[in-house]
Amino acid sequence: MTETTQGTPGIERADGRQIETIHVSRFARFRTIAITVLNLGVFFVLWEVVARAEVINPLFFPKAGDMFAALFNGFADGTIWPQLSHSLTNFLIGLAISAVIGIPVGLLMGASKVADLILSPYVWAMTSLPRVALIPLLILIMGFGNAMQLTIIVLSAVFPIMVNCMAGVKTVEPSLIRAGEVFGANRPQIYLKVILPYTLPFVIAGVNQGIARGLVGMLIGELLGGGGNGLGYLLDKAGEQFDAPMLYATLILLAVMSVGLVQAMRWLEQRAAPWRDIARA
Amino acid sequence: MGHVEAHHAPGALRAVSDESPEPALIEALHVTAGYENRRELTRLIALRDVSLQVRRGEFLAIVGPSGCGKTTFINLIAGFVKPTEGSVRVRGSEVAGPGADRAMVFQDYALLPWRTVERNIRFAMENRRGHVPKSAQAGRVARALELVGLTGFEKSYPHELSGGMRQRVGIARALVTEPEILLMDEPFGAVDAMTREAMQAELEKIIAETRQTVVFITHSIDEAILLADRIVVISKRPGTIREVIDVDLPRPRFDEQADVQRSPRFGEIRSHLWSLLADEALGAKQAAR
Numbered sequence: 001m002t003e004t005t006q007g008t009p010g011i012e013r014a015d016g017r018q019i020e021t022i023h024v025s026r027f028a029r030f031r032t033i034a035i036t037v038l039n040l041g042v043f044f045v046l047w048e049v050v051a052r053a054e055v056i057n058p059l060f061f062p063k064a065g066d067m068f069a070a071l072f073n074g075f076a077d078g079t080i081w082p083q084l085s086h087s088l089t090n091f092l093i094g095l096a097i098s099a100v101i102g103i104p105v106g107l108l109m110g111a112s113k114v115a116d117l118i119l120s121p122y123v124w125a126m127t128s129l130p131r132v133a134l135i136p137l138l139i140l141i142m143g144f145g146n147a148m149q150l151t152i153i154v155l156s157a158v159f160p161i162m163v164n165c166m167a168g169v170k171t172v173e174p175s176l177i178r179a180g181e182v183f184g185a186n187r188p189q190i191y192l193k194v195i196l197p198y199t200l201p202f203v204i205a206g207v208n209q210g211i212a213r214g215l216v217g218m219l220i221g222e223l224l225g226g227g228g229n230g231l232g233y234l235l236d237k238a239g240e241q242f243d244a245p246m247l248y249a250t251l252i253l254l255a256v257m258s259v260g261l262v263q264a265m266r267w268l269e270q271r272a273a274p275w276r277d278i279a280r281a
Numbered sequence: 282m283g284h285v286e287a288h289h290a291p292g293a294l295r296a297v298s299d300e301s302p303e304p305a306l307i308e309a310l311h312v313t314a315g316y317e318n319r320r321e322l323t324r325l326i327a328l329r330d331v332s333l334q335v336r337r338g339e340f341l342a343i344v345g346p347s348g349c350g351k352t353t354f355i356n357l358i359a360g361f362v363k364p365t366e367g368s369v370r371v372r373g374s375e376v377a378g379p380g381a382d383r384a385m386v387f388q389d390y391a392l393l394p395w396r397t398v399e400r401n402i403r404f405a406m407e408n409r410r411g412h413v414p415k416s417a418q419a420g421r422v423a424r425a426l427e428l429v430g431l432t433g434f435e436k437s438y439p440h441e442l443s444g445g446m447r448q449r450v451g452i453a454r455a456l457v458t459e460p461e462i463l464l465m466d467e468p469f470g471a472v473d474a475m476t477r478e479a480m481q482a483e484l485e486k487i488i489a490e491t492r493q494t495v496v497f498i499t500h501s502i503d504e505a506i507l508l509a510d511r512i513v514v515i516s517k518r519p520g521t522i523r524e525v526i527d528v529d530l531p532r533p534r535f536d537e538q539a540d541v542q543r544s545p546r547f548g549e550i551r552s553h554l555w556s557l558l559a560d561e562a563l564g565a566k567q568a569a570r
């Protein structure tokens with residue numbers, strides 16, 4: 001919400017539209033941030049209070065302060081950063097591979113009936129198959145370690161990306177394609193100038209889903225795939241050692257990581273298709 | 282009810298007639314067209330045995346109940362749909378697909394939402410190589426925008442414009458390459474009544490200047506009479522030509538002095554068209570039973 005006051009006297013532009021300058025209260029700009037900070041502050045304080053009361057066994061529910069201490073110490077003594085960086089790197093590489101494979105294949109499936117017919121059964125099977133089911137096979141093939149962890153990320157992220165891109169192409173308004181044909185666009189031009197821009201929001205939605213699924217895949221790989229690397233390993237170790245503060249610290253890191261990625265995609269989305277956002281509003 | 286002969290003598294302003302030595306610009310010869318349903322192994326006949334000639338510089342309106350095949354007919358000329366029988370020719374040669382000589386104005390505007398007004402209009406010039414030289418494009422855009430009264434909106438996006446303004450962009454895009462033939466499929470169907478009338482007047486002015494040949498679909502009888510040199514009435518199921526009516530009203534028709542809409546001749550044509558289309562509506566109802 002923005003608070004507006006009286007506009008300055010109208011300035012008439014060449015096209016005859018009246019443009020006024022509006023003033024937005026200085027507080028409004030910071031309000032979102034202020035509310036978020038306050039909200040989180042209250043959350044952690046409540047956490048601390050509840051934990052101190054020891055209504056719940058401290059073994060499962062540490063104090064917020066202890067959690068932050070574990071987080072701080074973990075970064076200070078170098079137990080967290082290598083694992084975080086391992087997970088993040090793996091994840092981003094996996095996501096990039098998924099996008100590079102998923103987007104073109106999805107577009108192809110949306111545009112070509114034959115490609116759709118041939119690929120559909122596999123894509124849908126892989127989209128609905130729980131990822132965990134693949135772990136034993138992947139371990140059998142690749143053993144423990146990076147290759148296997150990367151593979152599970154790609155297998156998790158690539159199919160939602162594919163399916164969304166395919167769906168996006170199918171929503172392109174036929175009259176836009178006809179307009180392309182009337183005004184002389186050949187097939188590649190129609191793809192480049194009509195279908196792809198129209199589908200862009202779907203591509204981004206697909207990547208968003210890919211992020212969510214990919215994170216799950218990443219954790220499965222790190223938790224079940226062994227290898228002694230990544231945030232999953234950190235979780236596993238903290239659990240074994242009954243180190244509740246570290247366990248919670250890792251969970252917070254995971255939450256921050258996924259929220260950060262989703263926010264980055266939102267930012268990208270707004271830049272990629274402003275016309276859609278405004279049309280929706 | 283006023284009776285109007287099917288093929289009226291040529292109007293005072295346009296000395297075109299069937300005996301004219303000039304060959305037709307657009308010619309449909311015994312055209313039948315339909316849509317296949319592969320699952321049920323059937324073909325819906327949208328138009329049957331339609332023969333029609335459109336002369337150079339003529340403004341032809343097509344009216345008929347919805348679903349009678351008007352869009353199919355215009356799509357045959359545009360080259361989107363192929364006839365199952367008969368042939369559609371432009372300047373004597375068979376239509377094989379869309380071409381630079383024909384531009385279309387769509388009912389739903391069909392503007393690219395991620396492009397500004399200016400870039401939407403450029404779209405008509407940038408795909409065919411060497412069609413309009415790059416150096417001439419900016420001037421063409423400016424001229425087209427001036428023609429439709431949208432100067433100053435170059436940088437606006439379609440979603441920032443009203444329906445009437447969007448359709449002006451659609452018209453500017455179709456005009457910018459100066460195609461010989463303008464195909465318009467219910468172009469004002471989605472704009473409000475006031476805007477509609479203003480745009481009809483504008484279109485008449487533009488066409489008087491560009492001398493393009495226009496095929497114009499509408500479901501408004503008044504619009505057809507106000508704009509067209511000839512009106513084709515199509516009947517339903519399957520679409521066939523019911524009647525072709527010459528509109529021998531003087532131009533310009535949107536001149537306030539002329540007041541064409543109140544002339545007796547306008548009334549005659551109007552009531553004749555009404556009776557034809559009322560038959561159609563009744564026929565369609567009976568067929569549906």
Ligand SMILES: Nc1ncnc2c1ncn2[C@@H]1O[C@H](COP(=O)(O)OP(=O)(O)O)[C@@H](O)[C@H]1O
Binds near residue numbers: 317327346350351
């Ligand atoms: N792409 C299509 N596939 C199948 N049937 C169609 C298609 N387009 C139109 N039709 C059918 O063909 C007939 C004529 O349609 P159309 O030419 O759009 O009529 P109009 O423009 O006069 O309303 C209608 O019965 C319609 O349902």
Ligand SMILES: [Mg+2]
Binds near residue numbers: 351352
């Ligand atoms: Mg139609």
